[in-house]
Amino acid sequence: MDQPSKGAGVSGADVSDIAIEANAAAKAPVADRAQALKQFALSDKTFYWLTRASAICVLLLLGGIILSLIVGAWPAIQHFGLSFLTTQRWAPQLEPAPILGGLGPIYGTFVSSLIAMLIAVPVGLGIAIFLTELCPMWLRRPFGVAIELLAGIPSIIYGMWGFFVLAPFLADHVQPWIIAATSGIPVLGSIFGGPPSYLSLFNASVVLAIMILPFITAISRDVFMTVPPVLKESAYGLGCTTWEVVRNVVIPYTRVGVIGGVMLALGRALGETMAVTFIIGNSFRIQDSIFSPGTTISAAIASEFAESGGLHQSALFLLGLLLFVLTFFVLAAARLMLMRLERAKGA
């Protein structure tokens, strides 16, 4: 606060002298320069260790979470072993020991994320291309902001909206149409088999797709912006159409970054809980049709954790551990790809 006026006035002194005086002025004047420098070294070191401790804290937390998940899941791992991954039954009420298998939620997690990606990736990339290549300048900002706002909506809102508005719409207008169009065709007929349902794997996937759309769009748009204008202009100069520029210049140049964005979105889709729990129907049975209810790992945990105990709770811990490992690898892959892009850009 009160800077010493005399320290600033010293002429001919080097920077460290000024610093020493500035620091020492409030206290008794320090004659010994070496001692003052030592003080700096000490504060530097303290700062270094403080920041380092914060960083280590995060790692410890991460390790602690994994450890507590493993400890919680241990009874289930011992009791069910690998058969947990292949059993479809989920019967927590059985006496003396429940039969619990994670296949239903694992299947539901993969399928809902897959369908969500199938919808969100093309649409998200389309929006990003439109925003960077085709959109009139004055529209870019409002459009981009609107997309980013989608990412800020809390997932419970998506859940409510999905439950009350989107799911009935899909069940009344979209599903019957798909069922009619595919009935009789061997494999598709059973994947899209009726009757239409308000709470279903498909409806949950559509909500998921909308939720992850902004991630894909925002990241793709940012990496599309990194394409050097020279490259694009040369291509246009050679007579390329916009499609050809996007296809042959923009996408190849940013491929890794786009994949990184997609993986981040996938990570969110795998772990999304509230919105999915509202709409997916929470049935542990695996059924052929995606219009029938299913469940995901996170939905199963959210639904049953409060009232669980013993092996049932341990099995939910095990599901949590599986999800943790799964999303960890997906996000690690995403980071790796984004890092590679950064390096390529730097080179």
Added chain:
Amino acid sequence: MHLNRFFRSALVAGFAAMASLSAAAQDITGAGATFPFPIYAKWADAYKKETGIGLNYQSIGSGAGVKQILARTVVFGATDAPLQAEQLAKEGLVQWPQVMGALVAIVNIDGIKQGEMTFDGQTLADIYLGKIKTWNDPAIVKLNPNLKLPAAPIAVVRRSDGSGTTFVWTNYLSEVSEEWKSKVGSGTAVEWPVGVGARGNEGVAGNVAQTRNSIGYVEFAYAKQSNLTYTLLTNRTGQVLRPNRETFQAAAANAEWSKAPGYRLILTNQAGEKSWPITAATFILMHKKPQDPVAARRALDFFAWAFEKGDAMADELDFVPMPDSVVKLIKQTWANEIQVK
């Protein structure tokens, strides 16, 4: 100046917070079942006005409530699924029923209004087993000869979250159907043969309201307040009953509470001509040797007050007060078993 003012207001806020904290220390803490939450909240409100002592009740679910009382983080736990007498003895807990409620089946079929349709236990079990698949099934038509039932598939809705409501419902289905008992059984979360799961009473109600030709189950209080299309039920004597206070209390009156250790009675499928078949009490758990005997005293005072003055409030919310004879027994249990100051 500004800083000064800021500090002063911060100081005031701090004192206010401390004052409210010390008031909160007077509060009775409890956690557990969501089903009786509305009536506990109503009682707590009236009790606070009368005595100045508040109730801090977290409706986090029966299972969680049991965990909390075992961990001694609360003065009382509340559960819809009563504990076994052996477990009570092992953990040093006392259990008693505080208030009762009932479940009803709700439907959404075009043209069918509240209280028009009739089910019996066997039919409900077969619907939830997936054996009866359409609304014009002979078993349903036989019970409802005057209704026009569609040839549409039945959309079965159930709870997805573990809940005491599900415990009571599956307990009833186990009572009335051998097949349900052997294939599924009862519990707060079970392996459902068919149907979609929705969260909470409101989730089930919302889903039934949205889905044509659907059936679900909710607490009667909830069904009545939300004006849902609830149905009539045939009890074990063959009487077709309407869900109301009279039939709920008949179920409680016919139960032999004094013979049940830990008051562990589930009032489903009770004898008696007027007994509504899916009635259930919700229970309170307390330690015999509480860590804080003063807090335990305060909690018991509250429950005694609720037994004495809470009946009218329970009626308003369509809960059923415990019969006086049972209350007498419970007070005896308190005096004998719980060490309070």
